Amino acid sequence: MVGILISMKFAMLRHSPIGMRLAGWVLGGALVLITWAGGLFAAGDAVRSEVLMVIFACWFAGAALGPVTMSGAGVLRAEYFTLLPIPRQRLALGLLAAVFPGVASGYLLLGGLAIMIQAFALAPVAVVVAVPAALLGWAMTIIVSRLIYAALGSAMRTWLGVEIAGLQFGFLIGGLLAGWMVIAQAFRTVPELITYGLSDQVSAVLVWLPSSWPLNAVQAAAAGDWPGAFGWLGLLAVITAALLGLAAVLLRPQLDGGTARGTRRPLGSRVLTGRRLLPATELGAVLGKELRQWWRDPWRKLEWRSGIYTGLVIGLFAYLSGTYQLAAPLSGLMIAFMICLSGCNLYGQDGSAAWLTVVGQRTGSVRADVRGRQLAMIILFGTPALIVSVLLIMLTGQHWAWPAVIAGLPALTGVASGLAILISAVAVSPGVDPRRRVGPNDAGGDLSLQANLAIWLTVLLIIPTAGALVVGYLALPPWGPWLAIVVGVISGWLGYWLLGRLTITYLADRLPTLFTRIRYGRNDDGAAAGLLGSLESSAQKAEEEARAAKEKEKADRAKKRAAERTVEKV
Known part of the structure; x- marks a missing residue:
């Protein structure tokens, strides 16, 4: 069965776009070369040990937090085999075994074998321990990677999955935006690292990480401490076996198709169900519903947590x-x-549930719906933004940033919430209906247009606040930056009110059309007038083109398979 699964994996990879795979192969090869170069050019045995510990920790973290980049991890899913008469645990272990053959796992093994450098440098006899230690570390890392990938696939069912997925997306977005800060600093410190190594405190922490255990076994063997060497090998074997047993349980396909939900109320949601905190009005009802949905709906929660983790990652970098x-x-x-x-796709995330808003439409209901959604976003994103800002100012001692934070928060929350609700209404992207969602990206379809509009329009509309802060800091210190707070509050209020008002006006006449676009993927009433109509048409055209491209890709694959079968018969 394992052989069949491996063949299926490679067959699916052969029919997938090769561009990203080629880039991954080049990057993986470069990382392997960097790993071996770090071990070869280190100044001494002690420094080499510390350099390798750092590099192995990076390999382990990369595999753990980026499991979707591992070859094969996302190709064969347990859900594909739910209806087959195969024992669940046997299928889980077979799918896990199918992950090991692949380019990415091969790079991971080659990187782990860099402990051979330390073994030959200290005592060639330590190679006897280096090979099994590298293999056990490789197996442990891949199993951890696959388990985290399973947690990511279960993000729609578990709290832990949402947190892992949110952290992963946060690191991805934060790395794209601010990763150059750490990379630039790392390149500057590489000569010092390979010459002098790490501080004693950092080294003492790294030595106990699982990624360092194979190296610990090699160093113990080189020092003649064979009981210690075999102890580290035994620890690796025990942990790997335990993870393997856990994988046999957690990687089994879900018999419910991933649709089951826990009956326990999510932690924190009781805040809204005890003593009344919100007004007994339409606006209070929408605000309460939105707060619950952002907290309970896994797809909304994933968006929320990703935003918070992105800010934290950028601050950390x-x-x-x-x-x-x-x-x-x-x-x-x-x-x-x-x-x-x-x-930027709130209404699209609602899916066919938007019908409830349509049938319940009356005077004031659209206004309450729009304003409630805006306020919920401001509360849920603005609160952690304020907390993180205050903590980082106190931690770094950069008290000059108080005016920038106090002016920037109202400007950004007001403008961004207004733009988000407007774009989500005018340029709605249906995606997958909530009852059929499985993956973390199912909540929206093609959002490239919406995301670009949201980013650049937000940047454009906060220019007055940013300009006031720059002028205040450079030309009018020390009181000038505090005057920018007035500009930030006014800009945020205008963005919140004017963009929200524009959305209310638009939806008052086109709420049924919005539902038709979400439910059936078409616009039977024609485009609205003016600039919003152009945006609506562009978004609808992008959805249709994406749908047509997917259908064409399926048809091309079917033709290719038919041609291959014809050649085989001939």
Whole structure:
């Protein structure tokens, strides 16, 4: 069965786009070369040990937090085999075994074998321990990677899955936006690392990480401490076996198709169900519904957590960079900025449930719906943005940032919430209906147009606040930056009110059309007038083109398979 699964995996990979795979192969090869170069060019045995510990920790973290990049992990899913008469545990172990053959896992093994450098440098006899230690570390890392991938696939069912998925997307977005800070600092410190190694405190922490256990076994064997060497090998074997047993349980296909939900009320949602905190009005009802949905709906929660983790990751990168530590207190503003991305498809995430808004439409209901959604986003993103900003200012001692934070938060939350609700209504993307969602990206379809509009329009509309802060800091210190707070509050209020008002006017006449676009993927009433009509038409055209491209891709694959079968018969 394992052989068949491996063949299926490679067959599916052969029919997938090769561009990203080629880029991954080049990047993986470069990382392997960097790993071996770090071990070869280290100044001494002790320094080499510390360098390898750092590199192995990076390999382990990359595999653990980026499991979707591992070859084969996302190709064969347990759900594909739910109806087959195969024992669940046997299928789980077979799917796990199918992950090991692949380019990415091969790179991981080649990187782990760099402990051979330390073995030959200390005592060639330690190679006897180095090979099994590298293999056990490789197996442990891949199993951890596959388990985390399973947790990511279960993000729609478990709290842990949502957190892992949110952290992963946060690291991805934060790395794209601010990863250059750490990379630049790392390149500057590489000569010092391979010459002098790490501080004793950092080294003492790294030595106990699972990624360092194979190296610990090699060093113990080289020092003649064979009981210690076999102890580390035994620990690796025990942990790997335990993870294997856990994988046999957790990687089994879900017999309910992933649709079952827990009956326990999510932690924290009781805040809204006890003593009344919200007004008994239409606006209070929508606000309560939205707060619950952002907290309970896994897809909404994933967007929310990703935004928070993005701000935290950027702050962490800026703080660790040293050179750019001055920008760390402003990373909380990125959480507020993420409103425009996380909320740019709110109505699309509702799916066919938008019908409830249509049938319940009456005077004032659309206004309550729009304003309630805006307020919910401001509360859920603005609160952590404020907390992170305050903590980082106190941690770094950069008290100059107080005016920037106090001016930037209202400007960003107001403008971003207004743009998010407007774009989500005019340029709605249906995606997958809530009752059929499985993966973390099912809540929206093609969102490239919406995301680009949200980002650049938000940047454009906060220019007055940013300009006032720049002028205040450069030309009118020390009181000038505090005057920018007035500009930030006014800009945020205008963005919240005017963009929300524009959305209310639009939806008052086109709420049934919105439902038709979500439910059936078409617009039977024609485009609206003016600039909003152009945006609506562009979004609808993008959805139709994406749908047509997918259908064409399926048809091309079917033709290719038919041609292959014809050649085989001939």
